[in-house]
Amino acid sequence: xxxxMQNPRxxxxxxxxxxxxxxxxxxxxxxxxxxxxxxxxxLKFMVYxxxxxxxxxxxxxxERFSAEFPKEGPSIxxxxxxxxxxxxxxxxxxxxxxxxxxxxxxNGTRLTVT
Amino acid sequence: xxxxxxxxxxLRLQEGESSSLNCSYTVSGLRGLFWYRQDPGKGxxxxxxxxxxxxxxxxxxxxxxxTKKESFLHITAPKPEDSATYxxxxxxxxxIQGAQKLVFxxxxxxxxxx
Numbered sequence: 087x088x089x090x091m092q093n094p095r096x097x098x099x100x101x102x103x104x105x106x107x108x109x110x111x112x113x114x115x116x117x118x119x120x121x122x123x124x125x126x127x128x129l130k131f132m133v134y135x136x137x138x139x140x141x142x143x144x145x146x147x148x149e150r151f152s153a154e155f156p157k158e159g160p161s162i163x164x165x166x167x168x169x170x171x172x173x174x175x176x177x178x179x180x181x182x183x184x185x186x187x188x189x190x191x192x193n194g195t196r197l198t199v200t
Numbered sequence: 201x202x203x204x205x206x207x208x209x210x211l212r213l214q215e216g217e218s219s220s221l222n223c224s225y226t227v228s229g230l231r232g233l234f235w236y237r238q239d240p241g242k243g244x245x246x247x248x249x250x251x252x253x254x255x256x257x258x259x260x261x262x263x264x265x266x267t268k269k270e271s272f273l274h275i276t277a278p279k280p281e282d283s284a285t286y287x288x289x290x291x292x293x294x295x296i297q298g299a300q301k302l303v304f305x306x307x308x309x310x311x312x313x314x
Contacts, residue, residue, distance in 0.1 A: 128306040129244070129289075129304040130304075144301075177243050179243075193242050194242075194243050
């Protein structure tokens with residue numbers, strides 16, 4: 087019974103490169119959430135997606151960040167032209183419906199920008 | 201704007217020494233208050249959901265309680281393996297735009313010394 091799978095676990099990028107973070111939700115879950123955790127800070131909501139739809143992207147930076155959850159395959163969080171301030175742990179969570187709780191989290195991708 | 205404040209930021213206890221963690225919140229229409237446990241390098245692990253004032257939930261040495269303004273996580277006779285960061289989060293009522301997301305507190309870092 088696999089949980090939420092995120093890969094890679096660790097990602098190192100140089101400033102200006104692109105970062106792609108992947109998330110496969112739990113089986114049967116069609117709702118995906120992305121959160122960012124900066125060092126010594128709490129989890130901050132970024133975006134909420136359903137299959138092929140972005141429902142709430144109120145926590146996403148206006149530039150360089152994008153997310154998708156295609157009909158087939160994992161959800162992708164894409165960061166273009168990364169900067170040092172993007173270094174953080176990025177967590178994905180899933181739920182079976184938008185009214186279902188609790189969210190189940192993956193173990194995150196730790197992005198380091200050098 | 202929904203807000204969650206946890207206290208203390210860090211807490212050191214001796215094994216067997218009971219204590220409580222606090223989570224104060226303001227939210228427009230509480231749908232649920234959630235407690236998660238997070239170990240270093242891992243994603244948050246779900247512990248409890250509380251839905252209404254007066255509700256209590258228990259799991260092993262942990263008990264969560266809820267009032268209209270705050271929640272407590274009581275830890276009875278803790279063991280070293282209870283050492284972790286405990287996160288509190290709130291979810292607003294579903295009829296409010298963008299309310300599917302969780303708003304997290306900063307967490308309480310709990311250390312249990314043997």
